[in-house]
Amino acid sequence: MPHFFSNKRLIILLVSIIILVALIGFSMKKRESLTLPEQFLKDSAGLTQTIFYKPANTIAGFFENLAEMKQLYKENQMLKARLDEYAKLYVQFEEVKKTNETLKAQLDKKEDLTDFKVREATVIGRSPDQWNQFIYINKGEKDGIKPKMAVISPQGFIGKVTNVSLFQSTVQLISDNDRANRFSAIVQGEKNIFGTIEGYDPKRQALLFKKIEVDAKIKKGQKVITSGLGDVFPPNLLIGEVIEIEPDEVGLTQTAYLKPSANLYDLNHVMVLEREMPAVNESLKEKEEE
Amino acid sequence: MKKILLPFLIYLGFISESSLVQAFLPHQNSMEWQIIPHFSMVMILFVAMYLNTTYGLIYGLGFGLLTDLLYTDIIGVYLFSMAATAYVTSIFSRYLFGNLIVTLLLSIVGVTILEFFVYGLNSLIGISNQMIDLFLYKRLVPTLIINGLFAILIYYPFVKQLNQLKDTLKEN
Numbered sequence: 273m274p275h276f277f278s279n280k281r282l283i284i285l286l287v288s289i290i291i292l293v294a295l296i297g298f299s300m301k302k303r304e305s306l307t308l309p310e311q312f313l314k315d316s317a318g319l320t321q322t323i324f325y326k327p328a329n330t331i332a333g334f335f336e337n338l339a340e341m342k343q344l345y346k347e348n349q350m351l352k353a354r355l356d357e358y359a360k361l362y363v364q365f366e367e368v369k370k371t372n373e374t375l376k377a378q379l380d381k382k383e384d385l386t387d388f389k390v391r392e393a394t395v396i397g398r399s400p401d402q403w404n405q406f407i408y409i410n411k412g413e414k415d416g417i418k419p420k421m422a423v424i425s426p427q428g429f430i431g432k433v434t435n436v437s438l439f440q441s442t443v444q445l446i447s448d449n450d451r452a453n454r455f456s457a458i459v460q461g462e463k464n465i466f467g468t469i470e471g472y473d474p475k476r477q478a479l480l481f482k483k484i485e486v487d488a489k490i491k492k493g494q495k496v497i498t499s500g501l502g503d504v505f506p507p508n509l510l511i512g513e514v515i516e517i518e519p520d521e522v523g524l525t526q527t528a529y530l531k532p533s534a535n536l537y538d539l540n541h542v543m544v545l546e547r548e549m550p551a552v553n554e555s556l557k558e559k560e561e562e
Numbered sequence: 563m564k565k566i567l568l569p570f571l572i573y574l575g576f577i578s579e580s581s582l583v584q585a586f587l588p589h590q591n592s593m594e595w596q597i598i599p600h601f602s603m604v605m606i607l608f609v610a611m612y613l614n615t616t617y618g619l620i621y622g623l624g625f626g627l628l629t630d631l632l633y634t635d636i637i638g639v640y641l642f643s644m645a646a647t648a649y650v651t652s653i654f655s656r657y658l659f660g661n662l663i664v665t666l667l668l669s670i671v672g673v674t675i676l677e678f679f680v681y682g683l684n685s686l687i688g689i690s691n692q693m694i695d696l697f698l699y700k701r702l703v704p705t706l707i708i709n710g711l712f713a714i715l716i717y718y719p720f721v722k723q724l725n726q727l728k729d730t731l732k733e734n
């Protein structure tokens with residue numbers, strides 16, 4: 273290779289590295305909305321993805337059925353045992369619901385922070401390189417989806433909507449390692465223990481639950497839910513279960529490892545939640561803008 | 563083959579990556595492997611090897627930008643990596659005779675270069691925190707096998723089409 277690094281090529285290489293760094297720097301800061309060409313690209317790609325995902329899912333579903341048949345008997349027995357438990361819980365639930373309703377009526381409280389509107393969506397694709405944990409859903413601005421809405425699967429909390437185009441939107445899963453992908457959560461128990469979810473450990477296949485107070489006592493198997501603080505996500509969405517606890521590197525806080533309750537690798541139908549009651553901050557902001 | 567059909571074919575490969583990962587991820591995760599299809603990259607490598615360097619570079623830039631915009635959050639990582647990979651591979655292919663084995667080898671080398679580029683850049687930015695040993699065993703090896711299989715699968719039909727296209731380009 274005699275002219276592999278001639279002067280001209282070296283200059284082109286250097287210039288392209290500078291452009292690369294500039295582009296990365298530009299796109300690393302968080303943008304609220306997409307530019308028009310980006311929206312157009314995402315919509316047209318979303319359209320082709322919708323055509324593709326059905327045959328792909330059918331083929332994958334066939335293999336899944338084969339694997340499931342082996343475990344059917346075992347699962348059936350386990351479910352039967354659970355059924356008795358369910359009847360007992362249901363009676364309890366009805367009772368608690370009734371008392372709650374009467375108490376609310378007494379207080380004359382109509383809106384609740386926990387009320388939300390549910391929109392169902394189908395997953396049409398996923399980011400193929402698994403560095404970025406994004407899924408794409410077939411509902412967009414047209415259906416009333418806005419950025420920062422919480423997304424859940426039937427098993428639990430899975431992530432938030434990051435950007436929206438007209439017919440499809442992108443959901444960032446909680447296992448994404450982005451620095452901005454953090455939110456507060458609490459350990460369910462007698463006393464609420466606060467912390468923040470910060471990324472994913474691929475080796476243990478667990479979420480990192482950081483910044484817990486040193487003297488907080490957490491047991492394995494305790495459930496972790498969203499706190500509802502920060503006015504973004506609704507509270508009481510199940511995130512996962514504690515599987516391991518260890519002190520931080522400096523020893524000032526603790527870190528817990530969570531097994532996510534939703535299977536983040538097997539998502540087909542998801543639900544997008546919108547808080548019914550407007551958050552306090554937003555109404556304040558609107559006033560300021562006026 | 564008409565000239566306009568080529569980007570359309572690569573686009574099909576590009577979209578199928580996302581659908582395949584979404585449909586087959588539950589199964590591969592039980593094996594703890596990360597299989598990443600780079601079908602559009604393999605096809606661009608074929609273009610760079612059998613058509614010419616300029617086409618490879620342009621398609622690398624185009625589909626790199628598309629990958630960045632649609633599948634990731636950061637613009638620039640795939641744009642740079644895919645174009646550079648296409649360029650380097652086409653330089654290699656000038657000194658080698660084009661048959662199935664050589665093409666397969668070059669595709670595997672190309673996908674390896676791409677994976678290392680993206681892994682390095684993402685580690686730099688802080689998107690990936692995977693250790694290098696996990697990356698090599700659980701991600702790189704299965705990924706190379708799948709993309710190698712894809713390269714063998716499309717070799718005969720795709721190269722035939724590319725050679726036809728090259729002849730029509732020469733005539734003009």
